[in-house]
Amino acid sequence: MKIIDKTPLQDANGNISLIARVQGTLKYGFSWYGELQAQKIVIGQLDRYIEKGFVMIRNFTLPNSEIVIPMILIGAGGIWVIYATPLTGFYEAKGDQWNVVGNGKSQPAPINLLTRLSQLTRVLQKYVELQKIKLSSPIEPVLILTDPEAHVDSMRPLARVVMSDALQQFAASVRQARPIWRVEFIHELADRLIDPQPREELKAPAPEQVEQSVSRAQAIFNSNETTPPFDNSELGFAFDEGQEALPVPENLREPNPARPLPRPKTAKGGFMGMSRTQVTLLAGMLIVECCIVAGFGIFMYINP
Numbered sequence: 001m002k003i004i005d006k007t008p009l010q011d012a013n014g015n016i017s018l019i020a021r022v023q024g025t026l027k028y029g030f031s032w033y034g035e036l037q038a039q040k041i042v043i044g045q046l047d048r049y050i051e052k053g054f055v056m057i058r059n060f061t062l063p064n065s066e067i068v069i070p071m072i073l074i075g076a077g078g079i080w081v082i083y084a085t086p087l088t089g090f091y092e093a094k095g096d097q098w099n100v101v102g103n104g105k106s107q108p109a110p111i112n113l114l115t116r117l118s119q120l121t122r123v124l125q126k127y128v129e130l131q132k133i134k135l136s137s138p139i140e141p142v143l144i145l146t147d148p149e150a151h152v153d154s155m156r157p158l159a160r161v162v163m164s165d166a167l168q169q170f171a172a173s174v175r176q177a178r179p180i181w182r183v184e185f186i187h188e189l190a191d192r193l194i195d196p197q198p199r200e201e202l203k204a205p206a207p208e209q210v211e212q213s214v215s216r217a218q219a220i221f222n223s224n225e226t227t228p229p230f231d232n233s234e235l236g237f238a239f240d241e242g243q244e245a246l247p248v249p250e251n252l253r254e255p256n257p258a259r260p261l262p263r264p265k266t267a268k269g270g271f272m273g274m275s276r277t278q279v280t281l282l283a284g285m286l287i288v289e290c291c292i293v294a295g296f297g298i299f300m301y302i303n304p
Helices: 018-028 032-049 113-130 164-175 183-194 276-302
Strands: 002-005 055-061 068-075 078-085 089-094 097-102 105-108 140-145 150-155 160-163
Touching: 002 183, 018 032, 032 055, 032 068, 032 078, 032 164, 055 183, 068 113, 068 164, 068 183, 078 113, 097 113, 113 140, 140 164, 150 160, 160 164
Parallel strands: 002 055, 078 140, 089 150, 140 160
Antiparallel strands: 055 068, 068 078, 089 097, 097 105
């Protein structure tokens, strides 16, 4: 499986420094780093069970926006938007409801992961349409819980829910999905998603396994040189939890580690491009670490 990693704030080796971790936590929320680790688990498992011919785009930021799609899996059978979470505990996934179960009671979770994932999927679908890319099947949302201690009771959920012990079965279903594209076209599609510049019209040849019919054998890119660059104001979606698709206000308000929202512009300057709050928090963390190291050194000196 080819992996295209667009994760922000990480270095060339895929590592996130202490400063970057602080910046990411302040910008995307306290669950940001944990979700990145959950993504690594999912990618590692899928890469183990899925052979060549698939492309995984990780944490792709839509052009001219701050909307991040956590994982986009592209294969011969279609496209999947995957949201990985390290949550533990008991949950219910009923329709568009995402509930926490405890002490024999069920109540709505603070953040509805099903509606969040559904919104991200619809945004990607709209992004594809704005690029004049026609797909033969809709993009499918998939919620994956990577912790073995998480359990979900599902009843026709808004998105497919996969628990940690079912990752292999999910990979098998993706691998066995009815093919609609050739392998070379999958890579063309991935390139078009991450680089939405106007190009000549591109048509996808039907794979040998697929019957020769227009609906199943052909996916067409209707893109030409007059196609304008992607404009996120044309998405036409609201991102408030629990809302359906509505005309989008330009200032989206809900923080989301997998889908960061626009933030007010801050004055330029500061230490390494960080705000005063970021510098203060970073300094506090550094002081704590220095105290721990100093205390350890004194202990070793007193007790040789």
